[in-house]
Amino acid sequence: METSLRHTIPDYEIEAEIGCGNLTKIYRARSKADGRLVSIKIVLPEFVTDRAFVRRFTEAASRAIKLDHPNIARTFEVAERGGVVYVVREYLDASCLAEWLAQRGPVPLEQVVSIVRQLASALDYAHSRRVMHGDINDRCIYIDTEERVKLADFGLVQSVPGSDLGRGRMHGIRLVHSLGACEYLAPERVQGQGPNRSADIYALGVVAYQLLTGAPPFRGEPEDVLTAQVYEIPQPVHLVDHRISSAVNATISRVLAKRPELRYSTATEFVRAFAAAAEGVAPGRGPQISGRVKPSAEARKSLGLLAIVVFAAIVVLTMALLWNLSGVGGWVKEQMSPWLSALIPPTPAPISISESPLAAPTGAVTITPQFTATAAFAPTSVSVTSPVRIISATTTTIVPIEATATRAPRTPTVQVSPTASAPASGAPFGNLIVAAGIDANNRPVSPGTTFSAARRPLYVFFEYRNMSPQATWGHIWLREGQELSRVEENWPANWGSAGRAWVYYTPEVSYLPGTYEVQLLVNGQVVATTTFTIK
Known part of the structure; x- marks a missing residue:
């Protein structure tokens, strides 16, 4: 040849x-x-x-x-x-990761962090340009003698014949044809979805697991591996190697979550958490200091004053006790009670508070009436000996993170009434629904317009029509007009021109109270919007 x-x-x-x-x-x-x-x-x-x-x-x-x-x-x-x-x-004068691991054996943790960091940088760069890899594995990662990492073959396996991931089915799973890297496939890829950002991040997590333990989480016959990717939980890395901390295992467990929205939103977000856990440092905090710390001069002075105050309080309490025991205290109280009652108001009686059940709002969402409770409150005195710092929850900073891409769309299986924000007839996107969850059939769970503050994903479901692979699309999430995340990419060819899809956003800290807006774009133009409120 x-x-x-x-x-x-x-x-x-x-x-x-x-x-x-x-x-x-x-x-x-x-x-x-x-x-x-x-x-x-x-x-x-x-x-x-x-x-x-x-x-x-x-x-x-x-x-x-x-x-x-x-x-x-x-x-x-x-x-x-x-x-x-x-x-x-x-041309890469380097060894692929499979050969490199076979030659070296166990990899030190700091070296694992270095390799994963380089791969994460490559992935986020490609994702920002709307290029997904689709088949990250130990044969397309190369490491040279200076431990520089290269990721190759972006997008090539996405073109494999039978790109719907299989000819047959087993236990509801489509079998992969001619991929040869089932150990790195995210659960949604196994179930038939196309390449996406979250699936690439999952594969990066598998590589990290392999570097830490010497093997991917699941091995064996392809059919068994594919089943495990969907239904089984990997053995924790700190149980495979007891030198690995549970903090490191926590980052690996999250990046290998079965549901895409529970994983890290970007490869860089994963590697930051992974590196912090490897170094024994909580993200955003300084290093932990062990051993006894000698207090400063100011601290020693404060401790001395505190000791004097405590001693004085003990003396006063002792004198008061002796005063009462001698009977003099009771006589003084009796003589002074008229003036004291004029100066000090009597203690009020306990207050009984009863909450009435809330009426269920009209619409598709039903709120269960709250319970009725009775509580008694008596005033108490509070002595504050040092300033108290109050932190308002509304001032917590949200770390902007990018919302990840959607599951592969499906033909609508349930009728949902259009919202007021549905675009005019003929627009590419419509029937936007905000929901707190998603069921096994890709249908919205607990749809509504008002949600509680929490750190969990919220979903926006929408129907699309007249779309083509030549178009670009995206979604922007805003709070009170401030942009939290933006994703724009090519319209996936395997989604077809019409159907239903969904996007989601998971904040790093929590959804904060306020009004949120989600904008859907086609070719850089906003074509549909919906809003919701966090209370």
Whole structure:
């Protein structure tokens, strides 16, 4: 085949075959124009006959050309000549992660953090340019002798024939065809959804798990691994290796959550939490100091004054006790009571408070009436010996994080009345519904316009029509007019032109009281909005 390639790809001198995957063979070659070494990935002949696959493959490779990042292997060219489809990319004088781990054995924690940080930087850069990887695994991650990391093959496997992830089903799971990386597939990918930001972050979490323990969370026959991805919980990393802290395990557990909205929203958010846990530092706090700390001069002075005050209080209490025991105190109280009663008002009787049940509002949401309770309150005196700092919940800073992409849309299965914010007829998005949850059939749970303050995702469901892969779309979340997050990306081709989808947003701290607005965009223009209130 090398002889025929030399005629088919005349701009490069083919030197040797250096690898073979499920879709391609890889050759080391040298550019005749400038002499640089490159890698050429040749699509296997059995896939070239599928013209839909070839189109998707070349489109994915073309999108990767625009990626220029120190931790991403550069793609220079994608073409089809003489029935040969190929991609020319940067030649990496490095080992893939699978080989690197086999050679080195256990990886120190600080080195794991370094590798994951470089991968997270590459992913967030690509995601910001609307490019998803779709098949992160230990064969497309490369590490050189200086421990510089490169991530390769962005988007290529998204073009695999049967991109709906399978020909058959087993226990409701679609089997993956020709991927060969089921150990890294997020549950929603196994169930048929296309590549997205959250699935890439899940795969990054699997890589972190593998670096920490030496193996991915689930191994075995592909069907067993796919079932485990959806239904089983990975063994905690701190139980696999007792040198790993439970704090590190907490970050791994979150990034490998079965539901996308419970994971970190960006790769950088994950690596920050992961690094802080590895260093034994809570995010946003300084390092913990062990051992005894010598108090400062000011502190010692305060402690001395406190001791004097306590001693004086003991003396006063002792004298009062002796006063009462001697009978003098009672005589003084009796003589002074008329004047004291004029100065000090009597203690009021306990107050009885009863809450009446709230009437259920009209509409689709029913609120259960509150209970009726009776409580007694008696006034008490409070002595404050030092200033008290009151922190208002409304002043808590929300860390802006990006809302992640949606599940693959489905044909509507339930009738939902349009909201007042539904756009005019003919608009691409409509029938926006805000809900507190989502059920197994992708339908809204507890829809409404008012929700309580909490740290959990809220969802916006919408119907779409007249959409095409050439369009871009996005969603913006705002609070009191202030932008919290913005996501814009190409409309996924496998979603079709009409259907239903949903987006969500999970705050880092909590939803704070106020009015929120969600805007849906097409080609940079706002085409639909909805609002809700947090109380």
